[in-house]
Amino acid sequence: MAFKDIFQWIRQKKKPAIICLNFLAEGIDSLKTGNWKFRFKPKEKKRLSPCQEIFNLLMDELEAILSPIVEEKKEQEAVLDQIGEAIAILNQDGQIMKTNKSFRQLYNFIPVEGKYIWQIVRSTDFQELFFEWSKQRKRNESEIYINQKPYLVRLFSIASAVGETKEQKIIVIFKDIRAEKNLEIIKKELVANISHELRTPLTAIKGYLETLEEENLREEAKTYISIIKNNVERLERIIRDLLILSELESRRELQEKEEVNLAEIANRVINQFEEAAKRKNLFLRLEVSPSLPVIVGDAFRLEQMFINLIDNAIKYTDKGGVIIHLEAKEKEILIKLEDTGIGIAPEHLDRIFERFYVVDRSRSRRLGGTGLGLSIVKHIVLLHGGKIKVESREGIGTTFFISLPLQ
Numbered sequence: 490m491a492f493k494d495i496f497q498w499i500r501q502k503k504k505p506a507i508i509c510l511n512f513l514a515e516g517i518d519s520l521k522t523g524n525w526k527f528r529f530k531p532k533e534k535k536r537l538s539p540c541q542e543i544f545n546l547l548m549d550e551l552e553a554i555l556s557p558i559v560e561e562k563k564e565q566e567a568v569l570d571q572i573g574e575a576i577a578i579l580n581q582d583g584q585i586m587k588t589n590k591s592f593r594q595l596y597n598f599i600p601v602e603g604k605y606i607w608q609i610v611r612s613t614d615f616q617e618l619f620f621e622w623s624k625q626r627k628r629n630e631s632e633i634y635i636n637q638k639p640y641l642v643r644l645f646s647i648a649s650a651v652g653e654t655k656e657q658k659i660i661v662i663f664k665d666i667r668a669e670k671n672l673e674i675i676k677k678e679l680v681a682n683i684s685h686e687l688r689t690p691l692t693a694i695k696g697y698l699e700t701l702e703e704e705n706l707r708e709e710a711k712t713y714i715s716i717i718k719n720n721v722e723r724l725e726r727i728i729r730d731l732l733i734l735s736e737l738e739s740r741r742e743l744q745e746k747e748e749v750n751l752a753e754i755a756n757r758v759i760n761q762f763e764e765a766a767k768r769k770n771l772f773l774r775l776e777v778s779p780s781l782p783v784i785v786g787d788a789f790r791l792e793q794m795f796i797n798l799i800d801n802a803i804k805y806t807d808k809g810g811v812i813i814h815l816e817a818k819e820k821e822i823l824i825k826l827e828d829t830g831i832g833i834a835p836e837h838l839d840r841i842f843e844r845f846y847v848v849d850r851s852r853s854r855r856l857g858g859t860g861l862g863l864s865i866v867k868h869i870v871l872l873h874g875g876k877i878k879v880e881s882r883e884g885i886g887t888t889f890f891i892s893l894p895l896q
């Protein structure tokens with residue numbers, strides 16, 4: 490029977506609606522139990538009522554439309570579950586809508602659906618990343634620790650249509666980076682060992698060069714010796730900085746902790762650099778806001794931080810000078826180091842804290858740089874639980890902002 494005949498029959502019947510509704514209720518009940526295959530079957534040689542036939546026809550149509558979608562959904566879930574990375578799909582408010590097997594495993598199969606992601610991923614680094622990304626969409630990945638294991642977390646959003654309205658969904662991916670971290674540790678240990686081993690022969694070479702310098706040599710030979718000595722000294726600086734970096738990187742927290750007066754340290758470092766600044770006709774000024782509290786930290790490392798920053802500021806400034814400003818804010822001390830130097834172009838700003846990253850290699854070399862100074866500074870700040878950022882304009886100057894927590 491075709492649809493139009495069935496409708497004809499319903500119209501002719503006296504109480505078609507009630508009969509039909511009863512049949513439909515029966516059919517819908519079976520649908521509710523997930524039985525998409527339910528169809529009315531004729532009983533004891535009786536024919537199906539047109540209403541039952543309508544239901545059967547509708548179900549055939551629906552099945553034809555929906556079964557590929559259901560199959561696709563099942564396939565997608567199977568694929569998601571096969572992925573090693575833990576994945577959570579959130580609605581735009583941050584509520585978990587779906588997770589894959591790896592995510593459920595990571596959280597010991599506790600029920601997570603409907604919860605907000607930050608109620609489940611209880612890491613301050615994650616929460617910082619999530620809220621920062623939700624507001625500004627800038628940084629979308631970060632390394633976090635879950636159960637003391639390192640993960641690289643990445644966030645992105647996709648637009649999806651829910652009925653009439655368009656909605657953003659948030660995808661969170663957690664990649665287990667233990668293997669990469671271990672490799673990184675091995676590499677760092679290798680660098681530290683090589684640097685250590687190179688120190689002794691270099692000291693010997695330098696010693697012999699100094700002995701040779703005292704000999705009565707031809708001018709040409711003297712020039713060669715001076716070039717060799719410059720290069721040996723450069724190697725020594727690189728090795729010194731690499732050893733400092735590996736020492737800093739091998740720790741997750743400070744070894745030495747004492748009460749430190751930052752103004753005193755900054756003043757001491759400024760005195761060390763006064764001569765160098767005078768030679769370039771630069772001013773070097775320290776501004777300290779009244780009653781600056783002490784912080785708990787490693788005085789030696791903090792001195793190193795000021796040395797590297799002030800050394801750079803003088804190296805990369807040809808006129809004007811450098812101002813170091815120290816100020817206490819609620820729970821932190823803010824250090825501002827401002828110079829009127831050559832500045833750094835925007836495309837380099839994000840990378841200058843990387844090991845060996847230099848903007849102008851020949852200039853850095855000429856000025857005795859190793860490309861490791863700012864990496865060291867960043868590690869010292871991080872070990873103190875602080876933050877560092879930089880702002881710069883080419884030809885105008887560069888300002889480093891450091892905040893160190895008081896506790």
Ligand code: ADP
Binds near residue numbers: 801802
């Ligand atoms: P380097 O030993 O080359 O100075 P750093 O790690 O200390 O290495 O700094 C990395 C690079 O950042 C430098 O080569 C330089 O290009 C840039 N830089 C650092 N500080 C400043 C500054 N105050 N002004 C301009 N450029 C700077």
